[in-house]
Amino acid sequence: MAMTIDxxxxxxxxxxxxxxxxxxxxxxxxEQVIDLVRTAYAAGSRGLVLDLEQLTxxxxxxxxxxxxxxxxxxxxxxxDAEEGWGALHQMAQDQGAQASNVRLAAAQxxxxxxxxxxxxxxxxxxxxxxxxxxxxIQGA
Amino acid sequence: xxxxxxxxxxxIQVPASVDHLAEVRTFVRECVADFGGSKRVADDLVxxxxxxxxxxxxxxxxxxxxxxxxxxRLRDRKIEIRILDRGPTFDPxxxxxxxxxxxxxxxxxxxxxxxxxxLRTLTDEVHHSARPDGGNELTLVRSIDSQTQEE
Numbered sequence: 001m002a003m004t005i006d007x008x009x010x011x012x013x014x015x016x017x018x019x020x021x022x023x024x025x026x027x028x029x030x031e032q033v034i035d036l037v038r039t040a041y042a043a044g045s046r047g048l049v050l051d052l053e054q055l056t057x058x059x060x061x062x063x064x065x066x067x068x069x070x071x072x073x074x075x076x077x078x079x080d081a082e083e084g085w086g087a088l089h090q091m092a093q094d095q096g097a098q099a100s101n102v103r104l105a106a107a108q109x110x111x112x113x114x115x116x117x118x119x120x121x122x123x124x125x126x127x128x129x130x131x132x133x134x135x136x137i138q139g140a
Numbered sequence: 141x142x143x144x145x146x147x148x149x150x151x152i153q154v155p156a157s158v159d160h161l162a163e164v165r166t167f168v169r170e171c172v173a174d175f176g177g178s179k180r181v182a183d184d185l186v187x188x189x190x191x192x193x194x195x196x197x198x199x200x201x202x203x204x205x206x207x208x209x210x211x212x213r214l215r216d217r218k219i220e221i222r223i224l225d226r227g228p229t230f231d232p233x234x235x236x237x238x239x240x241x242x243x244x245x246x247x248x249x250x251x252x253x254x255x256x257x258x259l260r261t262l263t264d265e266v267h268h269s270a271r272p273d274g275g276n277e278l279t280l281v282r283s284i285d286s287q288t289q290e291e
Contacts, residue, residue, distance in 0.1 A: 002162075024165070027158040027194050057165065059190050060258070110183045117261060 003029045003055075007036055012138045014046035014101065018130055022054030030061035034078060037069040046101060047137035048073050051130045053106035058114055070099045070123065099123060105133040148175070149213040156201040156208050156225070164193050164210055168221065171212040175219055177284045185221060188262040188280050192223050192232075200227030200276070217284045218264075226275040231268040232256045 003023035010016045017040035019033065037048060048069060052058075068078035104126045107115065115121050127133040152167040154160035168189045172182035189210065196208055209224040233256055259266050265281035 024162060026161050026190065027198065028161060057186065057190075059161070059187075059194065061194070113183075114187065118258070 003032075005032060005036065007040070009040070009043070009045060010134065012134075014138065015044055016047035016049060016134050016137055017043075017045040018049045018051055018134065020051035020054065020130075024057040024059075025055060025062040025065070026057070026059040027061040030059075030065040033062075033065040034068045034072070037065075037072045038078075041072050041075070046073070047134075048102045049105055049130055049133040049137070050102070051105045051133075052108070052111050053130070055108065055111055058111050060118075063114075063118060063120055066102075066104075066120065066124065070102050073099065073102050099125075101137055103127055103133040103136055105130045148215070149211065151209060151211045153207055153209050156197045156204070156206040156227075158194060158197055161190055161194060161197075164208075165190055167210060168212065171221075172219060175212075175214040175284060177219060177282075181219070181282060181284060184262040185219065185280065185282055188259050188282075189221055189223065191258055192278055192280065195232070196223065196225045196227060196276070196278075200225055200230060202227075214284065219282050219284055221280045221282075223278045223280075224271065224275065226271075229270045229274075229276060231270075231276075232259070232278065233266055233268050 003021060003025055006020040006022070008018045008020070010018065017037075019036055019040070021033070025033070033050075040048060050066065050069065071078045102124065104115070104124045106129055107126055112126065115124070115126065125133075125136065127136060150167070150171055152164065154163055165186045168186050169182050172185055177185075193208060193210065197203070206226055209222075211220075211222040211224070213220050256266065259280065263280045263282045265279075267279040267281075269277045269279075271277050
């Protein structure tokens with residue numbers, strides 16, 4: 001199953017981009033997500049919601065894309081594919097490693113299970129809905 | 141894509157390209173369903189096989205042309221999935237262990253460094269052997285009745 005992506009740029013403070021993923025996120029398409037996050041940041045968005053409501057499968061490549069999204073939205077260079085475990089692990093050890101301006105929304109149970117079993121929920125807040133995630137970033 | 145076999149044993153052959161991972165996932169999901177496995181068992185095996193197959197594509201064949209065979213069978217209420225390639229010999233069961241509970245896991249796209257720990261979490265057994273005429277045979281076993289280690 002191919003993945004389809006819908007991008008919505010919202011106003012407010014900070015400006016938030018919502019990227020809704022539908023289908024299967026794997027090694028063949030994860031770079032599309034990274035590219036869209038890069039584009040959103042360049043266009044001025046300082047908050048990001050990844051809407052996972054229609055995502056039915058996520059490979060570890062998807063975790064890499066999410067990690068890259070955090071780095072991009074911090075204004076940092078996304079991790080290099082060969083950067084390795086050490087540097088990324090160091091990021092998780094930082095106090096306040098959980099991103100405040102990047103949130104996940106509406107993950108189905110299998111996707112939430114992948115996030116949980118790989119420890120990624122320490123890095124991301126997972127909200128029940130897209131609206132809740134946007135509100136959390138914008139402090140509404 | 142080539143699919144053969146009937147009843148309790150089936151095989152799919154795909155080119156060693158990440159563009160074919162979706163075919164492998166569909167194959168595994170359909171096999172588990174036909175064998176009588178639950179959605180949870182299917183989810184876990186699909187995740188494990190995707191991880192292992194992607195590793196072969198990106199880090200075994202290194203994006204060079206080749207084929208991967210994935211065989212699924214039901215034996216003694218255990219689902220066995222064998223992943224066969226012709227890449228350089230690599231035994232993931234001997235890779236250094238990492239703490240899977242501490243983020244972040246991903247170190248590289250595709251195989252991502254999740255490696256053997258994730259496969260062991262998702263399955264009951266993982267076995268590797270070098271094929272006599274070159275390549276690898278990785279076998280993942282999951283009881284059709286089992287829960288995961290997390291439950």
